[in-house]
Amino acid sequence: MQLELTENCIPRILFSLTPQIQSRKMKIMSGASESARGNEQATPHVDAGGAAAEKGRRLKDPAGANRLFRIISPAYPTFNIYSHVADVTTSLGPVCIATAVNQLSGWDAEMIDENNYRRYGPRNHDGIPDHETLQRMRHADVVGLYGGLTSTIPRLYEIARFYREAGVTTIAGGQHFAGENIAEALQNGIDIVMIGEGEDAIQEILVALAGGGDKKGIPGIAYLEDGKMVRTGERMRIADFERLPLPDFSLVRYARIGIYPINWVRGCGMNCEFCTVKGKPRPASPERVFRHITNLVETRDARRFFIVDDLFGQFRKEALRLCKLLADYQDAIGVRIELTVQIRLDKARDSELLLAMRRAGVATVAIGFESPIEDELRAMEKNLKPEEMIEQSLIYHRSGFHVHGMFIFGYPLPENAAFQMPMHQRVRHFRRFIRRAGIDTVQVLLPIPLPGTELRERLTKQGRVFSHEVIGWEYYDGNFPIFNPDPPATAEEMQKAARRIMGRFYRFNYMFAVGFNVLSFPYMVFYLHNIRKGWRMWYTHFRHNVIRFGGWLTLRKWLNEYKKGNFPDKLDKAQKELARTGT
Numbered sequence: 232m233q234l235e236l237t238e239n240c241i242p243r244i245l246f247s248l249t250p251q252i253q254s255r256k257m258k259i260m261s262g263a264s265e266s267a268r269g270n271e272q273a274t275p276h277v278d279a280g281g282a283a284a285e286k287g288r289r290l291k292d293p294a295g296a297n298r299l300f301r302i303i304s305p306a307y308p309t310f311n312i313y314s315h316v317a318d319v320t321t322s323l324g325p326v327c328i329a330t331a332v333n334q335l336s337g338w339d340a341e342m343i344d345e346n347n348y349r350r351y352g353p354r355n356h357d358g359i360p361d362h363e364t365l366q367r368m369r370h371a372d373v374v375g376l377y378g379g380l381t382s383t384i385p386r387l388y389e390i391a392r393f394y395r396e397a398g399v400t401t402i403a404g405g406q407h408f409a410g411e412n413i414a415e416a417l418q419n420g421i422d423i424v425m426i427g428e429g430e431d432a433i434q435e436i437l438v439a440l441a442g443g444g445d446k447k448g449i450p451g452i453a454y455l456e457d458g459k460m461v462r463t464g465e466r467m468r469i470a471d472f473e474r475l476p477l478p479d480f481s482l483v484r485y486a487r488i489g490i491y492p493i494n495w496v497r498g499c500g501m502n503c504e505f506c507t508v509k510g511k512p513r514p515a516s517p518e519r520v521f522r523h524i525t526n527l528v529e530t531r532d533a534r535r536f537f538i539v540d541d542l543f544g545q546f547r548k549e550a551l552r553l554c555k556l557l558a559d560y561q562d563a564i565g566v567r568i569e570l571t572v573q574i575r576l577d578k579a580r581d582s583e584l585l586l587a588m589r590r591a592g593v594a595t596v597a598i599g600f601e602s603p604i605e606d607e608l609r610a611m612e613k614n615l616k617p618e619e620m621i622e623q624s625l626i627y628h629r630s631g632f633h634v635h636g637m638f639i640f641g642y643p644l645p646e647n648a649a650f651q652m653p654m655h656q657r658v659r660h661f662r663r664f665i666r667r668a669g670i671d672t673v674q675v676l677l678p679i680p681l682p683g684t685e686l687r688e689r690l691t692k693q694g695r696v697f698s699h700e701v702i703g704w705e706y707y708d709g710n711f712p713i714f715n716p717d718p719p720a721t722a723e724e725m726q727k728a729a730r731r732i733m734g735r736f737y738r739f740n741y742m743f744a745v746g747f748n749v750l751s752f753p754y755m756v757f758y759l760h761n762i763r764k765g766w767r768m769w770y771t772h773f774r775h776n777v778i779r780f781g782g783w784l785t786l787r788k789w790l791n792e793y794k795k796g797n798f799p800d801k802l803d804k805a806q807k808e809l810a811r812t813g814t
């Protein structure tokens with residue numbers, strides 16, 4: 232586990248939307264129109280264990296039109312602090328998969344993002360995406376499912392079972408599918424599980440399915456054959472990104488994207504105990520990232536981007552090059568873009584990089600602080616001092632970045648760590664640190680023993696993880712306790728404490744400050760007869776207050792949803808179960 236590293240999240244900021252016009256990519260391969268799909272016959276489900284020739288025949292479209300691959304990013308189980316962000320962005324992984332399929336001769340691809348699903352998207356009586364109608368409108372021959380977020384897995388299985396019953400082949404991929412979860416997926420409506428990066432794999436799978444080819448030769452997949460799981464060899468990680476097409480966001484139907492996710496580096500060498508991102512970092516060229524961003528500006532009028540990489544600037548020379556390319560581009564065309572990056576705290580010392588980032592349009596830095604408690608840091612064998620962390624955070628703040636602080640509250644310490652602190656004292660430390668470090672927005676989440684991580688392994692060995700039959704995958708979003716914390720804390724206390732820290736930061740009172748901002752607008756804007764300066768000052772305060780008040784609304788909504796559910800009963804049951812099994 233690594234201190235001051237990013238924790239893989241986007242800041243929850245009040246973004247305004249950039250209206251986007253959905254433009255469908257012209258097909259190069261075939262002229263089959265989508266409207267023709269409405270009349271197509273349902274293609275029967277391809278049984279993973281069935282005869283190869285039969286499979287090939289079933290997948291052939293009688294009208295000779297392109298087949299359709301639909302990839303779905305499943306809805307979050309309930310409203311949470313990411314719902315607002317999810318509503319204006321989309322998941323990049325499935326866009327990459329859809330883009331790869333769209334390149335394949337004989338195939339069309341589309342993506343449905345259930346978290347960003349707007350006008351024209353059919354809904355059922357519960358108001359959620361209606362896949363039955365979607366299927367009637369455009370029959371998908373194969374459906375892909377994005378399992379990148381464990382909390383969405385119950386919904387993913389629900390969708391998979393629907394399509395499977397409708398005779399459609401289902402393929403799932405994403406970070407959740409590790410260890411025993413692979414077999415679990417195959418029992419829950421998934422025909423093929425893909426492990427690892429999917430751009431090449433999906434093409435190989437579809438070619439194999441259509442041609443009746445043997446899946447055994449495709450590395451990185453698992454499926455059932457005669458009721459037994461077949462797991463093929465490991466897939467090599469992609470090394471050459473230049474050969475991949477740029478992710479095509481026009482394939483995302485019914486969505487309005489305001490913030491475009493951009494990927495530069497895959498993998499991360501840091502190996503944090505709680506994280507599923509593994510393997511040596513593999514960067515694409517800065518030129519490719521530049522091409523992607525400028526393409527989106529020019530074809531989709533995009534302005535806001537989130538570079539999803541976990542450690543911006545780790546390839547320093549290349550980061551400086553990208554920043555320069557972006558700065559020059561914006562000067563040349565007279566348009567400003569806004570970037571959010573995840574970055575290490577100690578990059579604050581690199582003033583050349585910070586300056587280049589500002590010029591390139593990096594407005595927000597998301598920083599993983601982990602803990603502000605010195606003893607806790609020491610117990611984790613980290614030799615950073617909270618005072619140093621505050622100093623570095625303030626450098627970002629003073630350099631004009633919006634600092635989004637990401638904290639993990641109550642990280643379970645190694646068994647030999649002799650450190651205990653009463654809950655109220657911990658809360659006080661967090662609050663004080665957040666106030667002093669110039670943090671503009673904050674997220675305080677509980678540690679999640681994610682599938683496939685060393686943290687899950689350690690806590691499972693110690694018998695501390697609640698059974699997921701009781702505390703299901705839908706609770707794996709950082710807002711719920713998933714394991715018994717270090718004594719003397721209890722799971723309930725941990726959850727409440729994290730909420731209290733957030734509750735102090737995002738408060739109702741900021742509404743009055745917003746009101747004051749509105750009233751003081753004329754005075755501030757014409758401040759010193761310098762409209763630009765006045766506007767900047769006014770806007771900074773206004774935005775700050777709106778964010779804090781917006782955060783309060785979000786927390787309140789979350790709490791209302793929480794009260795409607797029965798998590799406390801489940802927690803009680805899970806705790807009793809752990810106590811009973813004696814672990």
Ligand code: B12
Nearest residue numbers: 239241322323324375380381382404405425428429507708
């Ligand atoms: C952007 C991001 C977000 C965004 C959007 C998430 C989304 N994708 O919809 C937001 C801010 C909302 C978010 C929130 C959270 N996130 Co987040 N996030 C990321 C991040 C940084 C980038 C994701 C990405 O775009 N990757 C790049 C693409 C190209 O890779 P990919 O998604 O893995 O897709 C490839 C393969 O997996 C595969 N594949 C994926 N799907 C499919 C489907 C098929 C059919 C096939 C064949 C292949 C395939 O092929 C793809 C292309 O190669 C990742 C870390 C990371 N580096 O991946 C974490 C990550 C996804 N987040 C994570 C977590 C835990 C969270 C939070 C709980 C907060 C937290 N504590 O960190 C919340 C959860 C919100 C919720 N409701 O549950 C974990 C998820 C692990 C898990 N098992 O759940 C990750 C992996 C980081 C980690 N700590 O390990 N996150």
Ligand code: SF4
Nearest residue numbers: 236499502503506541
């Ligand atoms: S392993 Fe890398 S991506 Fe994961 S939390 Fe650590 S620094 Fe971030």
